[in-house]
Amino acid sequence: MTIALISLVALAALGIGMFSVRVVRSTGDFLVAARSVSPALNGAAIAGEYLSLASFLGVAGLVLESGVGVLWFPVGFTAGFLVLLVAVAAPLRRSGAYTVPDFVENRLASPLARRLAGMAVLLIGWTYLVPQFQGAGRILARFGGVPYPLAVVLAGTVVAVTVALGGMRSATYVQAFQYAVKLLFLAVPALALIIAVGSAGRSAAVHPERGTHFAQATTVEFHAPAVLEVRAPVRVTVDGRPSTWAPGRHAVADATRVRFPRGATVPEVRGGAELGGADWRTPLLHLPGGAHALFQTWSLLVATVLGTAGLPHILVRLHTSPDGAAARRAVVVTLALLGLFYLAPAAYGLLGRTVVPQLYLTGPTDTVALVLPAAVLGPPWGAALSGVVAAGAYAAFLATSSGLLLVVAGGIGHDLLTGSLRDLRVTVGVGAAVGVLLALPARSLEISVVVGWAFAISASTLCPLLLLGIWWRGLTAAGAGAGMVAGGVSATGAAVASALGAAPAGWPEALLLQPAAWSVPLAFAAMVIVSRLGRPPAGAEDLMLAMHVPESAEPVRRGP
Incomplete structure (x- = not known):
């Protein structure tokens, strides 16, 4: 049943892509859906795209493994849209760009800055694609008996075909449809499990000492x-x-x-938080092997809140709105939908700690949402509900991966190579292949940790670039380049060092595991200091005026 449901979700996505291919006739159709997506549809699509398989499975697993402090992840994921709403959405849409690198070249009049921004888009996109393919591979491996490498390749093939057929228009309908699938297949089963465990199970879930x-x-x-x-x-x-x-x-x-x-x-795992212990109950982040919980919590919030404002697959959706006001309304719709959904991962994690504590010992806590229904309900309904949850998780993978792969293809074909519509479709396959190759050796990495790295890189590169480019006329191409290089190299280097276990325990480990607290200020400082040494490009004031004047305002007249 599980494979049948997953296949049905995948076929629905492919069907939407095939339906959309007939209306994709230009680069604008492929990248921004001809700027004709309504706020309600766009908000649902953004929510469907943003609620990734990696964040859902990863947060649920880390709640089981590391405690309630992990709930800062969904808080930061949602709060980041407030930054988008207040500071980015409308001005970026009014800039008239297709992509972030388009905006950079228009704002700074620098092809080099455009290429650096395009490289940042690729870095963020591929880093975020890795945990999506990881999660999809684990689902097919567990429920379909497919070897993990083959499962990852199949996942990459499905999402590549979907995006190549219909581009942004296809992705919009796929993602809006899959938000509804995720709400039905992931959030509703969580409510059913909360009821099924009874009052004793619910009490144990909120009293950690009883689940040991x-x-x-x-x-x-x-x-x-x-x-x-x-x-x-x-x-x-x-x-x-x-x-x-x-x-x-x-x-x-x-x-x-x-x-x-x-x-x-239940024995303790050396290097992990004790189940039901003081660290598990403390509302601070206690990642496995990490230290200095307060610093990690603040750094995580910096990464998730500011990183959201720099995620290229979310930013490109703003350009699909008819105007700046519609872009803001779409973000408001997204905020409401995210708040409704993010209650579910916490429920799976808290219930999983008391029902399936063996996952805490074996390591793959990311699968807690998949195995919990069968453990609570038993056969046959438990297996059936696990299949429903697995299909919902696969829908989450398709929705997020579609958007990520679209911006990666745009980053290669439009921002770096300025290719045709045919070239954009070819680069979709290239982007998917690179994502698959990166995901294959990353099987053992914690999904949520990799997601955190993607947000840290985004917060350290594109977020400072956008906030300063939109709100400070003094930004120069040299300053933007210096900031992107400083932030990107520091955040990426920290992620690689953490993945290799190269940092000594204590402060060095904490600084590398959660780098945003220092890499983001470094990026902002580099942009401001280097920009102060030069002069902003000609025409910067005119573009800033266009970004900040509402569409309903009268045109500004210059001169007599």
Whole structure:
């Protein structure tokens, strides 16, 4: 049933793409849907695109693993649209650009600055595509028995064909349709599970100390080596052989199966937050292996709030609105839809901690939303509901990946190569192939951590560029380039160092795991300081005037 539902969602997306191909006749049709998308449809499409598979599965998994402080992720994801609403949406739409690099060249009169912005778009797009393909691969691997590499390739093929057929017009209808699918297939099952666990289950979910024991005899299969902390003696079965674990540390090898008896305390995982412990209950971010929770929390909020304002696949949607006022109304619709949806990941994470604590031990906590229905309801309804959730998660992958792949294709074919409509369709395949190749070795990385890196890079490159380009006439091409390079190199370097585990424990690890708190100020400072050494380009004042005068205002007359 699960594969049938996933196939139905994928076929619906392909059908919408095939329907839309007949009305895509120009670059404007492909990139911005001829600027004719209504606020309601655009708001639904933005919400469908923004509510990614990576953020949904990742937040639910990290709540189970690291505690309630992870709920700052959805707070930041949603609050970022306030920055878009107040400071970016209407002026950027009035600039008349197709893409962010278009805006940069118009504002700064610099082809070099345009290329740097195009490179930033590609960097953000591919970084954000990786966790989408990761999540899609895990879904097909778990429910379809498809090997992870093949599952990632299939996911990339489906989204590439969908985007190549219909461009932005196709993506708009696909994403609006898939917001409804996600609300029905992800949020509604969460409500059903909250009811199904009963008052005892709901009470345990909000009292962490009650979820630290196995409710029934449980076999845990480890997919990676782990070191477990045992506080009291416990009789276990390791690969079929009875054993007694004394208090202390016990190393578990990859592919080991350990069966815990009913009522046994869930061991702690070395380097992770204790289930039900003080760190788990504290409303601060406690990522695995991280330190300095208050700093990480503030840095995460900087990344998610400001990073939203620089996400290229969201920004390009503003250009599909007929005018600046319509762009703002679309953002308001999006805010309402996001607030409704982001209650669901928290519910899956909190319930998962008490119902399937074995995920805390084995590592793939990102799958909690997929396995929780079967664990709560049992066969046959539990398996059926798990299939529904998996299909909803796959819809989330298709919606977000469509938008990301579209801006990556635009970044290659329009912003860097200035290609034709045919070239744009070819670059869709190139963009998908690169995303697949990056996702294959990233299987073991935490999905939400990779998402956080994408937001940090966005907050450190395109966000300062847009805020200063829209609101400060003194910005120069040299200043914009210096800021993008400084912010992009620092945020990307921190992400790579974290992924390789190259940072020593303590402050160095915290600074690299959550770099936005220092990389964003660095980018702003570089843009301002270098711009002060030069002069803004001719015509900057005229473009700024066009961006800030509402469409309903009378034309401004110059001279006598």
